Amino acid sequence: MCNYMGHRVTKQQYIRLKQIEKQFGIAAALEVLKSGFEYGDWAVIVPNEDKTNFDIKMMHWEFIPNYINSIEDLKLVRKGINPRTKERQAAIPWLNAKSENLLINSSGKKAMWADAARKKRCLVLATHFFEWRHYKPHDSKKEFTYPYLIDFYNEDEPMYMAGIYNTWTDKVTGETMDTFAIVTTEANELMSIIHNSKKRQPTILTEDLAYEWLMNDLTDERILEIAKYQLPSDFMIAHTIDRDFRTNPDPLQPFDYYELPDLDLAT
Template identity: 30%
Template sequence: MCGRYTVTPPAAALEARFEASFAESPAPPTYNAAPSQRLPVILNTDPGRIRLVQWGLVPGWVRDLQKAPRPINARAETLSEKPSFRTLLQRRRALVLADSFYEWQATDHGKVPHRILLASEEPFAFAGLWDEWLDRETGEVKPTFTIITTAPNSLMAPIHNRMPVLLPDRAAELAWLDDAVGAAAHQQLLQPHTARTMREYVVSPLVNSPAHNDPSVLVPAA
């Protein structure tokens, strides 16, 4: 599962790293990104733009927005089995920009939050899916996204039984966005990231609340 993450690099650094420009005023750094927030994403239909999109997928076929389930994650192994996800895998893929994520390890003393990032501390992209929901009363189009998860690597396995898909390099990111790449090749990209290029550490329980959205949540726990 992936239920919280960070996007702390300045806008200019994200634009340079992902070879795209913000389509609107960029959001400030986010130290505790949570579902329902609008967060930076690159859509396969517009790979040169970074857009702020709401986290929590609302499929276009949903009629009642209030009753929509809004999944924040989608399992890589079952994308092809679920018609709604299978269609999005073919037509609506996204890069979800980040530089770390949080996961909670179950222990005898309660759940302990960990921050997981690349050893280089560079930004990366989760593999995501997106869709648009049309408000038939107002005509407003509301894009949303979900993050794809996979089995854990050796770094993550002691912490949790799932991890988000971190695309390994720029070539994989471009392939994920490329409509000319077939569904089978897209599916092959959804693998656990190499553990030796990642690191993790325990952080304060402050991160448990999305209200705490400042650099203090990044500090290693005492």
């Protein structure tokens, strides 16, 4: 899943989507590493009311559904505790939304993402993201994880990741905030080798698809078609980085592991 990402876009650069152009100009510029588990804010593109233009906003990276009553309840859910019964349950970080379950969940019921997928679609800006590869060296009995940096083929141009958002209200304090999740799809050939535990990748859209996702009124069928779009491997480049990249002053710096085989894509 996409839980770490970043961008090298400066405040002076412009975001271009078809015929629309807007200066980045927000606090997140040049934030090369962000963890979703910090539950902070990130740059997101949303359409204006009549869908003739777009705005770049900072939103809370964690889709909070309306049935969560308060921040305190949300903290319990993050820890795997049911806020109503206080019983243990699976911890659910709502950082990503699987494309296959945007409208209907795995139980065959309406998904918690459905209304947002139909009415509140957005684009999440990033120039790169991070993922881990599982591998057991020949001389080891233990499997290790190796972090990778995955770049868009044009390194300093932002990717448009499909996203959905919800305006959530804390029923205790009355505070409201816009919250979002990144849509994910099945991994392409490159990402199947890197993210070989779950074989997923963010839904990264071409400019045409990004504009359609953001601006057009879409049928349920078309929503799912775009949400499942799989950017080909040819549009990505990747290299290994230091396991300590999260505390490294230069988290994007390549780092080689002698025991790890190269990314061997079929030719």
